[in-house]
Amino acid sequence: MYLEQVKKFTSNPILYFVLPVAFLLLMIVNYVFSMGVDSNAVIDQLIQQVGVNGAFVLMIAPLSIGLFLVWFWVKVIQRQSITSLTTSRKKVDFKRIFFSFFLWASITIVMTYIAYAIEPENFVVNFKPKKFLLFLGLAIILIPLQTSFEEYLFRGNLMQGLALVTKSRLLSFLLPAILFGLMHMANPEVVKIGPIIMMYYIGTGLFLGILTIMDEGLELALGFHAANNLIGALLVTADWTAFQTHSILKDVSEPSGSFEIILPIFVIFPILLFIFSKIYKWKNWKQKLTGTIDLN
Template identity: 45%
Template sequence: MNYIQQAYKGDNTWWKVWFTTLLTTGIFILNFVFYLFTTAEDLEEAYDLMKQMPTNISLIVNLLPFAVLLALLFLCVKFLHERSLLSLTTVRKKVDVKRILVSFSLIVVFTLVTFLISYSIDSSEIVFQFQPVKFLILFIISVLLFPFQIGFEEYVFRGYLMQQIGIFVKNKWMPLIITSVLFGLAHSANPEVAELGFVTMIFYIGTGLLLGIMTLMDDGLELALGFHLGNNLMAALLVTSDWSALQTDAVFRYTSEQATQTLMEILIPILVFYPVFLIILGKIYKWSNWKERLFGKVTKPLVLEEDIPLQDHTKEL
């Protein structure tokens, strides 16, 4: 049984799917509507208002709602759809924590190395602002709350929606594309989009594709969870800027008042680095039959495999 087929283990009555989807993704829908119908001046005022809050308070305000949303998603899956959380996470008998650590380490090392190279070449617009006490508080908040944020985004996009769309359209490529686009649109209200323009959506959608491919090829969310967590922690702890989505007491700060990324700088990670990540992970986990795993059909299994009891794997989640 592949990852998308796991959805067949639960009750997929149409109104339950719509209820769960709207309940958990409503915040993203409102953000997108806000972005579409708000003028550039009003957006700038909203971002300026957020910047007036203490950085750590602002971070908590931004991240804490995801803990509530993740809890709502889990409750809906468990009691409304009558499925185990394990079936939403992986096809394996338990969550593979080692996989999470591998992808987490991969993106953290990559981010640190590329930043240090960039810093050594040109540090004219990068300021070292490390303050031990402030950074420690930031670190604690990040470690406690980012898992909820990335957990919710992965479980709702690469998990719940990918599975539900997959069993509806009966293939794998369409949920991969749809959830990646939705993942991009969910970030449309980020300050980077307002600063750089809608072209930034290419990066978010491309990242969604990367995480979706990881999930389908590996038949589980573990690699996507680790990668996403490592990326967001680095974004919060390593370097910040006045125009980034997260205003934090990071180690470094970009002093440029405006974002200066070009289209090529946005495309390079998607066209060069992301395929390298997939090749590395493919070698580690011996992925094969890419065509079937990414473009194959989704059919209801004749026999549904039983999950181990929920209490046996709660510590792994």
């Protein structure tokens, strides 16, 4: 069992919270200093200085490198195996990662095509072959590292630490999801769309938490998160998003927010959970999501 296996290790429980708390404090400081600052103007200035690809690397590289910090901390300081941080299985199931990745990548591509076909006036073609290929190379390397960092930090280290301290599946599931959502408060999308978008970020955290707990490992969450950020960055960019990229399309419409939030949270994510549950034969939902964790 993914959460129960923390009892195999004798690390001080405090060690599980050092990196998550430090990261969240950095996010809070960033949010405080960004209040009253036009984040889009800051991003535009950075792009003028180092270019679109350069700005992308500078923004994402710290998070990408953070994955190796998490692995080092868990392996050397906590003396816990990376496999046990990833899954309850004897070895990491890469088939699960790739299936989740390609399923969500396919859905994202189809939804983007439909949106473009229905309202082509909302998009302009942004495709520049040389710049796109360079960005593609950077994105394939950096984005999966960035998304994996967030998964290992929130659905891995923090979730297992909470399981060890609280012995509550519900708290271990809910708190990382809420903190994952709050981590995005400084994103320019929040300014553009409004606080309602926090429902999407927290809802996505809840969805990823359900994947992790019900499937007894991070594999499905790792694949989904990588596909969500990578394919999204390659397909569409907008002037008001955190990542300005050499994507294929550029969204020039004014976001309403409500539809983009309601569709994935209340329609698509439940459908995905149903698909995964049938494929991987998930059972005992109530016990796994809200029950007590036996660490004896």
